[in-house]
Amino acid sequence: MLRFLHANPLRGRLLHGRRRSRPLLRRVALTGVTLLAATAAIPGAAAQDRGSGHSGGGLSAVIRYTENGIPHILAQDYAHLGFGTGWAQAADQVCVLADGFLTVSGERSRWFGPQAAPDGSLSSAAGNLSSDLYFKGVRDSGTVEKLLATPAPAGPGKEVKELMRGWAAGYNAWLAQNRITDPACKGAAWVRPVTVTDVAARGFAVSVLGGQGRAVDGITTAQPPGTGVRTAAPGARDEVDPGTAAEAAREFFDTTRYDMGSNAVAFAGSTTANGSGLLLGNPHYPWQGGRRFWQSQQTIPGELNVSGGSLLGTAVVNIGFNEKVAWSHTVATGTPVNLHQLALDPADPTAYLVDGKPERMTARRVSVQVAGGAPVTRTQWWTRYGPVVSNLGGGLPLPWTTTTAYALADPNAANLRASDTALAMGRARSVAGIQDALRRTQGLPWVNTVAADSAGGTLFTQSQVLPRITDELAARCSTPLGRATYPSSGLAVLDGSRGDCAPGSDPDAVQPGVFGPGKAPTLRDAAYAENSNDSAWLANAGKPLTGYERIWGNVSTPRSLRTRGALEDVSAMAARGGLTVPDLQKQQFANRVPAGDLAAADAAKACAALPGGTATGGDGAAVDVSAACGVLAAWDRTADSSSRGALLFDRFWRKLTAGTAAKDLWLVPFDAADPVRTPRTLNQAAPGIGRALADTVTELRAAGIAPDAPLGEHQFVVRGGQKLPVGGGTEALGVWNKIEAPWNAAAGGYPEVVHGSSHIQAVGWDGGRCPVARTLLTYSQSSNPNAADYADQTRLFSQERWVKARFCEWDILTSPQLKVVWPRERR
DSSP, X not given: OHHHHHHSTHHHHHHBTOOOOHHHHHHHXXXXXXXXXXXXXXXXXXXXXXXXXXXXXXXXXXXXXXXXXXXXXXXXXXXXXXXXXXXXXXXXXXXXXXXXXXXXXTOHHHHHOSSSOOOSSSOOOSSHHHHHHHHHHHHHTTHHHHHHHSOTTTSOOHHHHHHXXXXXXXXXXXXXXXXXXXXXXXXXTXXXXXXXXXXXXXXXXXXXXXXXXXXXXXXXXXXXXTSSOOOSOTTOOSXXXXXXXXXXXXXXXXXXXXXXXXXXXXEOGGGBSSSOOEEEEEEEEESSSTTOEEEEEEEETTTEEEEEEEETTOSSOSEEEOSSEEEEEEEXXXXXXXXXXXXXXXXXXXXXXXXXXXXXXXXXXXEEEETTEEEXXXXXXXXXXXXXXSBSSTTOBOOOOSSEEEEEEOXXXXXXXXXXXXXXXXXOOSHHHHHHHHHHHOOOSSEEEEEEETTSOEEEEOOOOOXXXXXXXXXXXXXHHHHHHHHHHSOOEEETTOGGGSOOOOTTOSSTTBOOGGGSOEEESOSEEEESSSOGXXXXXXXXXXXXXXXXXXXXXXXXXXXHXXXXXXXXXXXXXXXXXXXXXXXXXXXXXXHHXXXXXXXXXHXXXXXXXXXXXXXXXXXXXXXXHHHHHHOOSBOXXXXXXXXXXXHHHHHHHHHSOHHHHEEEOOOTTSTTTOSEEEOTTOTHHHHHHHHHHHHHHHTXXXXXXXXXXXXXXXXXXXXEEOOOBOGGGTOSSBEEOOXXXXXXXXXXXXXXXXEEEEEXXXXXXXXXXXXXXXXXXXXXXXXXXXXXXXXXXXXXXXXXXXOSHHXXXXXXXXXXXXXXXXX
């Protein structure tokens, strides 16, 4: 069949991407000359030429593009599959990818200057210099190379290494054979070919996002006393106040404050119309930059067939589905790091004591090239536990004194297995297979997993890599600082001077010093399993999970409004039964505002009760708010783009909750025995209500926005000059369809989404060979404004419409927009 394709006049048109008519596709299918067969029939020269698919050498793949620029990549093995994936990602996202490779190579300051800020997708570094010093230090130390060389299962497996090798080759081949049209990097000298180490370094950066990646500034500024370099804010004390630190740590590790989140729910066969499971995944990720998802289907005939979303720069499907099982992830509450408080040698602040014996810190001198100036050289200090840090965010200084320093332990700095986990899940055939994949590879650094399968099974599990800090260890080894931070946030601060205070190991753990997968909070085959970034406690409100160590998350504490609203919705769906994929689609775009259901009616009453319809604003001015009262009362309690009153309530609620403590806001306090329904009943006498109303009305009036303006007129994105209204709402409102957008009154309200709903998938099965799946990539496949798939799915998201997934061969080949390319490596 390969010879037929080479000789047949259809070949040129098939391989160079012109649209195929349905009759022609039927002829191709009926004669057996499908591209799947062609790919499978590529000669067995692979063994003779390192996986080469052609006698001329080099890697290749077949890529079939269907609607919305979604590629279906076929290959004969993992290296070729990686090649097709790297090629296709470069075609859509070359500038974003190239920018990320600058980050992990420590070269941002060279090209963009040391003071400019990175996009924040691969670390929390405040500026390019800090980012470069950290990532250049990772490179200079050979950290990634050592992880690549670590034998599986502690290190990446052979298939993943082949995928990374192929991905780098595919990306490089696209660069060599195409012109860049994206203005973000067109003609830029900093766009360069990459190596396998570059690809792995990007995976490393994602793995440590919750640990070292959030402490980059603290790692790169930590300096011993006497150097003249101040590592804490002016006026900071040498001692850390435990009470202040406890609150700072709680805020630092609060998942609702991250620029990532998610909802996911799996429904068991007992709740569905046909006995098969259902999964709705709604991850909340940044809409710009290097942490975007990208859609594809990856197929190696007889070996792998999976569709879903990949984080840019990765060669695997991270969230997706296959013929039998679907899964999604949510950001977990486990605290992925801990601190060791070091007792320093009185004679040398760069030496610390362990069991009475001094150990010298390792000094890593790192030099970074800087645009328009001499290289900048700094020293980082490392211990047996990890790097010395000067802070964890602006609120938690960790001063290095003559007696004390703090080292950050991040077990994910030894974890390059996330792609192994994703690949194993893509090959799973059931939720039991998903659980086994997590157990064998143990590679997820900071997420939960929710899954459903065609047999009706469900799974929630918090199988993430966490330092093995038990409550017993924390009680025995915490310093005074740790005794404050551990209960509040799960951040343990252990006595680094005692060898018996190092985290132990579980026998089923893939790497030393972490919990084994058997300790992960897990719920199997419940009627529903749901998570919205709170702890595992209420994955199913009727079957609370308890008994896990504090580092995994809390129990019997207030849930976020998003969690409460989600549990109300999905438990009602499960109780109703007879569920289908369309029910999942309705849930995604219901746009119910739980905060509105709880408070809007009472807020309207409090508004109506104001004497003369007047309230006093934060500036002391009297404001007529009477028009707002009726709008709040009439509002439909949704955040649909057409909803009138949603914007008014949104602005009011943000102001009210920012200035009013929860104990003063609700008349019925939180009750651990009724966590979904409490706290509730707005305190209409709360002094902040009038002020929030006055400030909201003043703000909207100044911006020329009517109090009953439809939400979509003022929450929108502009793509190709077209204004696209966006429904959904912020974390504070508790909306499932989360949308976060900075307020910009001069630009019309919320004129751009920065993060929120991203790669959405609603998946089920109907007994046939193909899963029933609807997907939506909210920000579209490409970041290139000149690309056809730059805004097409964003328009669909604006209209609350979905993409019907083309998974089986007939569906792919009968796409009216089918384009086929056959990229190959030229040697």
